Amino acid sequence: MPYEFLEHESDIGIRAWDRTLERTFVQGGKALFDIMVDLKKVKKKTSVDISCEARDIPALFVEWLNKLLTQSDLKKTVFKDFKVESIEPFGYDVYRLKGTAFGEKIDPKKHSVRTEVKAATYFGLKYEFRDGSHYLQCVVDV
């Protein structure tokens, strides 16, 4: 399991990791929606392109998660899988991400809805590379 949940009294910590940075972002997206629905019950029927930017990699992680929440809400869609095509520096102070989220229209009964995530925060934000894997973590507000 390339993501895990970290103990926090009121909210939830997410820690995601994988061999590449792009895959770590994918794991973060899965962790996010795992809080909200039963991912096994969601099908990949539709996709939404996501692009976002931030000053550094940890902030980009938060931005990516927040973009997914916004798009999920606007399109009434829950996501189960993700593709991150690129994460690239742009100029001196910007990292840009291009990716896609896959899922289907939300059906509260079918998807066994759990708790809504309000936002990803900068709290507990951490980015590490160790033992050949990229680790990213932050606390999300539920």
Add this chain to the structure above:
Amino acid sequence: MSIELKQISELVWEIPKSGEMFVPGKIYADKDLIKHLVDDVSRGKEWNALVQIRNVACLPGIQKASLAMADIHPGYGFAIGAIGAFDTQDGVISVAGVGFDCNCGVRTLKTGLTRDDLKGKEENLANELFRTVPAGIGSEGRIKLSKNEINDVLVKGARFAVERGYGTPGDLIFTEEEGCVNGADPDTVSDEAKRRGSSQIGTLGSGNHYLEVQAVEEIFDEDSARVFGLFRGQVLISIHCGSRALGHQIGMDYLKTLESASRRYDIPVRERELVCAPFKSEEGRRYFKAVNCGINAAFANRQVIAHLTRKALRSALGVNEGTVTTLYDVGHNTAKTEKHKVDGVEKQLIVHRKGATRAFGPGRPEVPSAYRAVGQPVLVGGTMGTRSYILHGTQKGMDETFGTSIHGAGRISSRESAKKRWRGKDLVAQLKERGIIIKGHSLSGVAEEAPGAYKDVAQVVDVVHNAGIAERVAMTVPLISVKG
């Protein structure tokens, strides 16, 4: 890791000012509650409330103390149950001090019904409320608003709803700020936030939000209860929710804005979520205008839910809607400009209350005139299976805590461990045996909100009552709880 802590009176503890702290930390708690906080630090728990209280004390312009109420527990940036009041001249405004759910709060409605009037009809009422009030992930309200209408909501707050026929002018009188704060500018709110809000007015949301039918079990202060219109056995309905996705999006948008502002104005931030902007800066002013929009959206949301609740009471029990009135509506995730005395001098402050309820004392003009002699009602939500409290604000609270009190019991167990320990289905059955009906859209959501995951609300209330910063008026027990 260690944090110095000094007991300064039976129920007040201090983190003495040291290092980069501008003011001390000050916590209202009894020995047992404080032990829990200290244990977190000594066990090396990285995310703990005492460090968060200390970090807030290091933000520029903070006045008197970085305050924490008895229901304090770890949050993000600010702890939950924290108060940070900053000078509007040289202080800051922070997303973490408001939270993503801007103006999350509680509205309590009074009915003329007694517990006996509900006998045998509880299930019927529970089903009707569950059907009538949209809740849970993906739920939408029955009102779809155009962009212009959303702008109206952001400026007018609960007044927008009442003008549409959702509620009465009386509801507004008994809502904090009469349901509408000034200084809301819809141009400071992103298009995404408005689009997200267009179909969510009149929805509960999920997590710890609820709609609860309660009965007044105990009156502690007969005179104040009479002023508030409360009596033993009376059926009340409490609505706990906020500004929904519109508010969340405002937080997301301005977290980025304030992050760059922190760098631009060179504000030392000990923890990244505490990014902030000088209140007087362009960024700070824009965020405050957006916060006011979020505050108004939440007032409108609770106003529409109050209307839906009246409709459900009428169809389930034949109750005349006019007999259901608002006791009070007050937020507990806000930033507001208020005048307070600091060292004997009146100052204009920007008061952040993160999971802390405004609790203004007697005589303050902000308190509705009918209650002004007593002080503002303070609505303290318990948990599904325990009790809730109604308190009133005091002068001592004005003097010590910028007129602020607790907002709930406060969690002690994480959602993950709650889900491991309790099953939603079992909880619903156990509470049913005790006469409490739970209607939830999500069983795992119910497990996360297990009463055992929270501190004892009575203990937390005792602290603020005995410290004199708010006083007990009444206690209620839950009969029906509708969860998202």
